[in-house]
Every structure is written in C-alpha cells, then in structure tokens.
Amino acid sequence: ETGVTQSPTHLIKTRGQQVTLRCSSQSGHNTVSWYQQALGQGPQFIFQYYREEENGRGNFPPRFSGLQFPNYSSELNVNALELDDSALYLCASSPRGGTGELFFGEGSRLTVL
Amino acid sequence: AQSVTQLDSQVPVFEEAPVELRCNYSSSVSVYLFWYVQYPNQGLQLLLKYLSGSTLVESINGFEAEFNKSQTSFHLRKPSVHISDTAEYFCAVSGMNTGFQKLVFGTGTRLLVSP
Numbered sequence: 001e002t003g004v005t006q007s008p009t010h011l012i013k014t015r016g017q018q019v020t021l022r023c024s025s026q027s028g029h030n031t032v033s034w035y036q037q038a039l040g041q042g043p044q045f046i047f048q049y050y051r052e053e054e055n056g057r058g059n060f061p062p063r064f065s066g067l068q069f070p071n072y073s074s075e076l077n078v079n080a081l082e083l084d085d086s087a088l089y090l091c092a093s094s095p096r097g098g099t100g101e102l103f104f105g106e107g108s109r110l111t112v113l
Numbered sequence: 114a115q116s117v118t119q120l121d122s123q124v125p126v127f128e129e130a131p132v133e134l135r136c137n138y139s140s141s142v143s144v145y146l147f148w149y150v151q152y153p154n155q156g157l158q159l160l161l162k163y164l165s166g167s168t169l170v171e172s173i174n175g176f177e178a179e180f181n182k183s184q185t186s187f188h189l190r191k192p193s194v195h196i197s198d199t200a201e202y203f204c205a206v207s208g209m210n211t212g213f214q215k216l217v218f219g220t221g222t223r224l225l226v227s228p
Contacts, residue, residue: 033214042218100164104156
C-alpha cells in the first residue's frame with residue numbers, strides 16, 4: 001500500500017512568485033487536506049478537498065488555492081508569495097467518513113526569499 | 114471554534130523515566146481528540162485518538178492519554194520512555210460538527226530523551 005507522497009520535497013522561491021505543490025493520496029482515500037506548518041508551530045488547516053471540490057477552508061487568503069483530480073491526487077497553489085509563506089506544507093488523506101486518522105505525507109518545505 | 118494549548122514547548126527526561134505531556138483544549142461543541150508524533154524530517158503520524166467511549170486510550174507503543182471533559186484536558190503519558198521516543202508531539206482537536214479533517218493543532222512539545 002503506497003502512502004501519501006508529496007513533491008517537491010524542498011524548493012526556494014522569491015517574493016511575488018507562484019508555486020504549485022503536489023500530493024498523491026493513499027490508495028483508497030478520497031479526501032485530501034492541506035496544512036501549513038511554520039517553523040516551531042503546529043500545523044494549520046488550509047483547506048480540504050472531496051470529490052474534486054473544496055469542502056472546508058481555514059483562515060487563509062484566496063491566493064491559496066487548490067485542486068483535486070479524479071484520481072484523488074491534489075495540488076496546492078500559492079500566488080504572490082510572501083516571506084511569511086515560508087513553511088512546511090503537509091498533505092493528508094483519509095477515506096470519507098473514516099476512523100479519525102489522517103495520513104500525512106512528509107511535506108514540501110518552501111522557502112521564500 | 115476550537116483551540117489547543119500545549120504549555121510545555123520542551124520536556125527533557127532520562128531514559129526509563131515516566132513522562133507526561135500536557136494538553137488543554139477549548140471548544141463550544143463536543144470534540145474528537147488526537148495526539149500526533151513527528152520525527153525529524155518526517156510527516157505526522159497518529160499516536161492515539163479519542164472519539165467516544167472509554168476516556169482512557171492507549172497506543173501500541175506504551176503511550177496513553179485520558180480525556181477529562183471537566184478539565185478540558187487530554188494529557189499524554191508514558192510510564193517508561195525510550196531514546197527512540199525523542200520527537201515532537203502535537204495534540205489536536207476537531208469539532209464533532211466539522212468532522213475529522215479539520216484538525217486544530219497545538220504548538221507542539223519536543224520530548225528529549227537522554228541516556
């Protein structure tokens with residue numbers, strides 16, 4: 001069984017640029033959530049996708065957007081990057097309904113200069 | 114809305130000693146509670162969870178946590194820690210009205226186990 005995989009693992013961008021992060025959910029999981037973990041902080045919920053639609057959003061501006069594809073994989077897009085966007089971005093998948101467990105990938109570490 | 118407080122940012126302990134990592138939460142609705150562990154350069158892994166039923170929940174590697182509704186706490190304990198338990202531990206809560214997906218995490222407690 002393949003777990004949650006994310007790419008790229010590390011990347012560096014400059015202020016004002018745009019970035020796309022990718023996530024392949026665990027086999028059989030149809031719900032994907034994205035979290036932002038700043039250095040020294042706990043993860044913060046960005047949004048969740050189910051059946052290719054956003055199904056819940058945290059306190060993040062519209063320049064954070066996402067997609068879910070028919071195979072349940074997902075993308076997180078961030079436009080007009082700011083220095084404070086530097087963080088570890090975590091993708092988590094789970095089956096709809098589920099048992100209360102989120103399965104996290106190892107994350108994409110974004111550095112904005 | 115929910116919030117989680119982990120008062121201890123770092124807990125140093127000697128190997129084979131007991132440890133308690135504290136977690137308090139606030140919520141206007143009934144909650145589900147979780148402890149996740151993060152090893153260096155890895156994602157988060159579920160350690161244990163409280164959904165309903167018995168207020169004492171246990172993990173396969175000797176950790177346990179007790180849901181105390183009156184004190185709004187979900188402290189994590191282990192009677193004897195190992196070097197391999199060194200990691201960051203996150204307490205998390207989700208409201209029963211929002212389901213399991215939208216977790217609110219605390220700021221984490223770094224457990225440092227030394228010989």
